[in-house]
Amino acid sequence: MKLLPKSGVAGFIKELSKTREVVAPVSDGESYAVFKSVAPGETPIIDGSRFILSPRSWFMPGYEVLFETKDGEIVDKTPETKAYATIGLYLADAHALEVFDRVFLDGDKPDPYYNARRADNAIFALVPAKKRWSVFWGMTGNVCDWKKACDVVMYDLGSEFVMEPMTDRGAELTKSLADADDSKKAAADALLARYDEGEVDVKAIGERLMWDNPKWEEVSRKCVACGVCTYGCPSCSCFDMRDDLKCGGAERYRCLDSCQHADFTLMGSGYNPRPGRMPRTRQRLLHKFKYQPEQFGMIGCVGCGRCVELCPVGIDIRKIVGGKETK
Amino acid sequence: MTDKLREEAKRVLREGIAEMVIGWAEGSAEFKTTPFFAFTEEDCDRLVWNTACVNNLAKYLTDYPKEKKIALCVKPCDSASVNVLIAENKVLRENIYVIGLACGGVIDPIKAADAGTCELSDATAKYACLHCVHDKPEVADIVLGEAERKLTPAGEDMPPFEERRKYWEKEFDKCVRCYACRQVCPNCYCEQCFADRTDPKWTSRKPTAGESWMFHAVRVMHMAGRCVGCGECERVCPKSIPVEKLSREMAKYVKDIYDYTAGMGEKPLLGTYKDEDYDAGVHEE
Numbered sequence: 303m304k305l306l307p308k309s310g311v312a313g314f315i316k317e318l319s320k321t322r323e324v325v326a327p328v329s330d331g332e333s334y335a336v337f338k339s340v341a342p343g344e345t346p347i348i349d350g351s352r353f354i355l356s357p358r359s360w361f362m363p364g365y366e367v368l369f370e371t372k373d374g375e376i377v378d379k380t381p382e383t384k385a386y387a388t389i390g391l392y393l394a395d396a397h398a399l400e401v402f403d404r405v406f407l408d409g410d411k412p413d414p415y416y417n418a419r420r421a422d423n424a425i426f427a428l429v430p431a432k433k434r435w436s437v438f439w440g441m442t443g444n445v446c447d448w449k450k451a452c453d454v455v456m457y458d459l460g461s462e463f464v465m466e467p468m469t470d471r472g473a474e475l476t477k478s479l480a481d482a483d484d485s486k487k488a489a490a491d492a493l494l495a496r497y498d499e500g501e502v503d504v505k506a507i508g509e510r511l512m513w514d515n516p517k518w519e520e521v522s523r524k525c526v527a528c529g530v531c532t533y534g535c536p537s538c539s540c541f542d543m544r545d546d547l548k549c550g551g552a553e554r555y556r557c558l559d560s561c562q563h564a565d566f567t568l569m570g571s572g573y574n575p576r577p578g579r580m581p582r583t584r585q586r587l588l589h590k591f592k593y594q595p596e597q598f599g600m601i602g603c604v605g606c607g608r609c610v611e612l613c614p615v616g617i618d619i620r621k622i623v624g625g626k627e628t629k
Numbered sequence: 630m631t632d633k634l635r636e637e638a639k640r641v642l643r644e645g646i647a648e649m650v651i652g653w654a655e656g657s658a659e660f661k662t663t664p665f666f667a668f669t670e671e672d673c674d675r676l677v678w679n680t681a682c683v684n685n686l687a688k689y690l691t692d693y694p695k696e697k698k699i700a701l702c703v704k705p706c707d708s709a710s711v712n713v714l715i716a717e718n719k720v721l722r723e724n725i726y727v728i729g730l731a732c733g734g735v736i737d738p739i740k741a742a743d744a745g746t747c748e749l750s751d752a753t754a755k756y757a758c759l760h761c762v763h764d765k766p767e768v769a770d771i772v773l774g775e776a777e778r779k780l781t782p783a784g785e786d787m788p789p790f791e792e793r794r795k796y797w798e799k800e801f802d803k804c805v806r807c808y809a810c811r812q813v814c815p816n817c818y819c820e821q822c823f824a825d826r827t828d829p830k831w832t833s834r835k836p837t838a839g840e841s842w843m844f845h846a847v848r849v850m851h852m853a854g855r856c857v858g859c860g861e862c863e864r865v866c867p868k869s870i871p872v873e874k875l876s877r878e879m880a881k882y883v884k885d886i887y888d889y890t891a892g893m894g895e896k897p898l899l900g901t902y903k904d905e906d907y908d909a910g911v912h913e914e
Contacts, residue, residue, distance in 0.1 A: 533867050616664070616684075
């Protein structure tokens with residue numbers, strides 16, 4: 303394990319940016335922090351002082367042109383693979399990338415757009431010093447296992463970060479830092495243990511979240527179908543593809559979509575299999591806690607708590623999954 | 630205060646004034662409450678009233694048929710939303726029992742979590758509360774409590790005219806077109822929003838600054854004389870775009886030109902047409 307004092311973060315990022323494009327949460331002062339390429343002189347927010355939106359917006363942008371047509375010819379818009387380093391995403395977000403990998407990279411047709419940003423991306427995942435009230439990592443998986451999804455795990459100990467390299471690439475990128483002594487290592491482990499609270503029993507959750515549970519009606523009554531839960535989620539991967547005319551041709555682009563919207567399942571015939579808010583709320587929960595465990599062997603929710611904080615009507619996924627509202 | 634509210638809610642259900650009471654209940658954290666639907670007197674014991682009661686519950690009125698008898702807890706700004714719905718004939722006054730609550734401002738749960746306190750102050754207040762124009766509930770069958778306003782009113786926050794294009798281009802560039810601002814608005818009740826229409830296609834789903842500009846501009850036009858400034862749209866925005874600034878600017882024009890404040894009149898703005906009204910661009914000499 304290595305040590306990185308907080309005063310040395312700017313220098314570390316500067317050093318890193320010589321070989322890799324650094325992506326980290328930054329804020330313009332008024333809004334929540336968002337992941338983007340860090341411009342020289344910009345200070346990323348990795349001290350937990352501000353609400354950080356999920357890194358999904360960088361790995362899967364809200365607007366991405368897949369190809370264009372120009373004078374009858376198709377112009378490919380697949381981005382070039384570059385070397386990136388993503389710093390300051392939560393450990394849970396790093397695990398969410400594993401869910402994304404199942405969706406976008408498994409099978410015989412991996413998604414080249416996502417892969418271009420994922421293939422050579424050193425992940426520096428953060429374990430924040432202050433556990434926000436909404437966080438429930440431990441309820442959705444074995445937090446210690448998630449470390450495998452990272453190149454380096456950064457434990458925030460207040461005045462410094464303990465950096466634990468998990469891969470050769472991670473070790474290479476942190477080799478210039480000083481070594482951490484045993485007391486720091488113990489502090490780092492203790493910090494992670496605080497996040498590993500809660501039980502994971504996929505089978506019990508599955509039984510509680512029965513399709514025909516009468517409680518769904520009650521759970522979804524206050525939902526306003528705004529979809530903020532899905533837009534804020536680091537592991538929601540649904541998108542829409544649309545075509546638009548533009549000067550001299552057309553473009554096909556990908557944009558975000560949400561299962562909470564009425565037109566998500568609306569068919570050309572006018573029939574909508576999920577006509578109300580109840581089936582849509584149920585879909586979000588079942589997809590993450592029932593269908594994805596069946597498909598991928600892992601829960602689709604990573605417990606980052608963003609939906610809990612962002613939900614304007616205070617729907618708390620923990621209470622639904624934990625059984626307080628569905629039993 | 631919470632006790633008085635519970636008593637009143639119980640009375641309303643007991644005497645059959647309404648079939649259900651829509652209010653707030655305790656949420657997952659001290660700075661978070663959640664909308665709550667009470668059907669029995671027992672349920673009423675879960676109702677609360679505090680500075681974390683941020684939701685504008687008038688949103689739920691249009692979920693139910695007009696004939697249903699509903700009791701609704703409102704803050705002064707929410708009450709103005711109810712008044713807009715009444716003026717536009719979306720709800721019937723006689724079927725709605727309005728429990729007004731005196732309010733000195735509410736907190737924004739995310740700001741409060743960042744600050745680590747749920748004490749109401751200028752830093753933790755919902756931004757719209759710093760621009761509040763509602764002293765008392767406009768429509769209410771009963772008003773509970775008294776409140777003192779301690780927040781410092783915010784001044785003009787629209788950038789100067791010359792800088793606006795640049796400012797809003799930057800803001801709208803963030804928009805992901807989730808339409809949460811529309812969904813949470815009590816007075817956005819169209820069955821199909823123009824933004825969801827594919828034929829004709831008014832605006833593309835593409836979340837570029839230009840297309841998002843179209844959506845927000847049309848929304849603010851549709852809300853002219855209807856937006857009461859509760860600020861829910863701004864609060865829910867997952868990208869923290871200050872959309873309420875546009876509506877506030879619009880409200881100023883409506884006040885200047887037609888001397889009308891949304892939620893204060895018996896008729897909607899368009900229903901107050903007079904021949905001598907100012908109509909720039911139509912009959913300009």
